Amino acid sequence: MAKQRAPKVQDLTQERAGALREERRAAIIEAAKSVFMRNGLEKASMRTIATEANCTTGAIYPYFQGKEEIYGAVLTESLDLLQDYIRTCIAAAETPPARARAGLTAFYDYYQDRPDELALGLYLFQGLGPNGLTKELDRALNAQLADLFTLLTDACAKAGLPDPAKTAGGGIAQAVGTLVLERTGRIRLVGQSSQDLMYAFLDQAFAGLQATP
Template sequence: MSANNSADKRRSAVNELKRDLILKAARRVFEEEGLEGASLRAIAKVAGYTPAALYFHFDSKEAVYAELLSSSLDNLKQETERALNQISSPAEKLHTAAMAFFHYYRDNPRDLDLGFYLFRGGMKPRGLGQERDAMLNRQLQNGLQPITDAAVALGAGAAQAREITASLFAHATGLLLLAHTGRIRIFGVEVEAMMGDFATTLTRQIEEENSHVDH
């Protein structure tokens, strides 16, 4: 290995380490201040770098937030793929993919806050710029794609499959919001059972509709 290659690898490793430290610091700042209250200067201070050093890696706080959210969505996709490993039945795939989505955000509530921009600022429309929003929306859709694919494999049309995916997404996030805020306790119910029942009901509905068409 040449000296130049060794030096390049060392620089790359150092840059990756710095980037990781910046992202960890940014996560803390966003959790405390929200997207609107955060700044690159605050992130730099927590990370132990100068603002100029941050600009080498990110051109804005929106770019940092997008990187964190992108990483979270990658993790969601990996967890879903892991749950679906060796499952071949479309019905089981749909149910498993829906529950994998639910379980990921159940176990990582701050990632749910990250995805819905709930840090400090509360619920309202937010974005990171048209290009970043489009990229992150595609990542979210990729994470939910196994649900859509399983619905189609069960016999749903493209439009119905999208509607089913949206229904499961809305049901899961609603239950998670109630669970993470403790509001679900007033009903004396178990959110996981409710999510599982909803996924089962939708799966059976598709199967029944498809069987009627076949006959």
């Protein structure tokens, strides 16, 4: 039986270097999240991000060319995690209606548990347009949002809903709107919690279907 080749020192060194690069990149993104939440994109700077990450600005540039690119990475990571969470929740449900409802509920639950990520995403659209990002980054983020919408729309279509896109879009709008009201404290004017309002929308949307997870 042939002996298994032991890994070369060079291979191990490259693996460790790659892992270290990923750790540093992740640390920069986490530090940038805090800076963006405190200062917004316009007032944030590479210097403040470097200070938060306990490194020099020069140590950031091998990973990101500017704060806009870091901001794009923050949102990209958030949308990836959101989509993974929704897929997991859809897969765990047993019937098509239950999967569709689980997907929309997962969208709401994800941002309810992570209000800072919702705030960062909404900041992108201040002034009714992309704020501070390059066209390339904006296109990439729009593609992720389109994939997310397609995922939810497909689940609604398989559930037999008459207008899947309307239900998916309405669910997203309901989730974001009620969570914004909750975050700003204005939900008390409605006299109900954001969860009550979200579930009322889902109950109405799935009326007549066996959608209970």
